[in-house]
Amino acid sequence: MAAGGDGDSYTGQPPYGPMTAPLQGKDLPSLRYALGAAPNIPRDGGWSKEATVRNFPVSEKLAGVLMQLDPGALRELHWHANAAEWAYVIKGRCRVTTIDPQGCCEIADFGEGDVWYFPRGHGHSIQGIGTEPCEFILIFDNGYFSEFGTFSITDWIGHVPPDVLAKNFAVPASTFADFPKQEVYLVKGPVPPPLPDNPTPGSLNPGALTHRFRLLAQKPQEFPGGTMRIVSQKEFPISATMTGALLRIKPGGLRELHWHPNADEWQYYIKGKARMTVFGSGGRARTEEYGPGDVGYAPQGFGHYIENIGDDELELVLAFNDGEYQSISATAWFAANPAELLATNFGVPTEAFANFPKDETPMPE
Ligand code: MN
Ligand code: MN
Numbered sequence: 001m002a003a004g005g006d007g008d009s010y011t012g013q014p015p016y017g018p019m020t021a022p023l024q025g026k027d028l029p030s031l032r033y034a035l036g037a038a039p040n041i042p043r044d045g046g047w048s049k050e051a052t053v054r055n056f057p058v059s060e061k062l063a064g065v066l067m068q069l070d071p072g073a074l075r076e077l078h079w080h081a082n083a084a085e086w087a088y089v090i091k092g093r094c095r096v097t098t099i100d101p102q103g104c105c106e107i108a109d110f111g112e113g114d115v116w117y118f119p120r121g122h123g124h125s126i127q128g129i130g131t132e133p134c135e136f137i138l139i140f141d142n143g144y145f146s147e148f149g150t151f152s153i154t155d156w157i158g159h160v161p162p163d164v165l166a167k168n169f170a171v172p173a174s175t176f177a178d179f180p181k182q183e184v185y186l187v188k189g190p191v192p193p194p195l196p197d198n199p200t201p202g203s204l205n206p207g208a209l210t211h212r213f214r215l216l217a218q219k220p221q222e223f224p225g226g227t228m229r230i231v232s233q234k235e236f237p238i239s240a241t242m243t244g245a246l247l248r249i250k251p252g253g254l255r256e257l258h259w260h261p262n263a264d265e266w267q268y269y270i271k272g273k274a275r276m277t278v279f280g281s282g283g284r285a286r287t288e289e290y291g292p293g294d295v296g297y298a299p300q301g302f303g304h305y306i307e308n309i310g311d312d313e314l315e316l317v318l319a320f321n322d323g324e325y326q327s328i329s330a331t332a333w334f335a336a337n338p339a340e341l342l343a344t345n346f347g348v349p350t351e352a353f354a355n356f357p358k359d360e361t362p363m364p365e
Contacts, residue, residue, distance in 0.1 A: 021060075030286070033055065046068045049066055056297070062321055063083070064138060066136075071134075072129075078152040079124070079151050082120070085117070086319050093112075096108055099124075101122075112216065113217060114215065115236070155182060157176070218231075224253070226248050226314075228245060242323060244319045246317055247315070247363075250313060251310060251313070253364070261326050263300055265297070266296075266319045266320075268317045269293065272308060274289065274290040276304055279302060289309070335357060
């Protein structure tokens with residue numbers, strides 16, 4: 001029997017819990033992917049690049065795309081069959097349109113620090129507005145999301161016989177003569193006019209739940225080592241399958257030792273320099289350093305911390321594949337147990353624990 005098991009049924013072989021194939025080896029694979037340093041895939045009006053299981057095999061539960069749109073450039077109407085989409089706007093402004101199964105459609109503008117969430121399968125588009133390029137990080141709750149999972153309107157319409165389109169839309173078949181025959185993905189266009197301050201009576205049907213959450217604008221939780229803004233379904237009701245967070249950690253500050261019982265964590269580093277050790281059980285741990293443009297991954301249940309090892313503030317965005325935020329810290333766990341138990345557990349005198357914190361501090365200095 002392999003060491004570390006909790007009972008006779010443990011074989012060390014899959015399936016045993018949340019760990020997926022790349023995480024079942026004797027050693028932990030790298031949990032860092034240099035997305036920012038990867039080549040941009042140029043598109044008409046912007047660029048994109050992605051981190052999926054294809055180039056970052058550990059991230060089977062979450063994937064990401066970094067994208068930039070020039071003003072007017074349109075990420076065309078599309079949906080994702082196998083993933084919800086969560087996004088954080090890093091810079092610039094964009095406009096989003098959505099449609100849900102009730103036929104409700106929200107059109108909203110997004111700026112730096114804003115978050116959107118599109119439920120799996122809901123139709124949407126994204127267009128750069130304003131005068132500067134708009135950059136955002138998209139995070140999907142399926143590491144395989146891009147493998148035949150993204151459905152674009154041009155690709156679809158281009159593959160339906162024109163006489164069927166004519167019947168469907170009640171227009172002449174010749175209407176479709178110059179439509180694209182394959183996926184456009186991204187296309188340049190004019191910057192749309194501002195949304196009306198006072199919409200025409202009867203012109204809106206946005207649905208009960210908004211797709212926009214102003215994360216950076218929220219009052220953060222403040223700690224000695226930095227600030228944290230969390231957006232779960234509690235704060236952002238439409239976000240049923242994902243939670244996000246914005247962390248700012250001071251130089252020397254630490255996001256303390258913790259784990260997430262219910263979710264994997266996908267990280268995108270915006271600014272600063274970090275160190276993370278991910279503990280994967282069975283004597284396995286991996287310490288790596290992260291900088292701007294890097295993606296980090298902490299699988300469900302794996303212990304980790306994030307330390308700012310640079311001279312400047314560290315800023316990163318997190319996304320979890322569960323709408324409820326759950327976290328357990330080592331500090332809280334120590335404080336929840338008698339010092340005598342801890343002394344026995346670690347084989348040291350009880351006094352060793354005399355000055356341990358009585359309360360957790362999610363971000364100590
Ligand atoms: Mn999308
Ligand atoms: Mn975490």
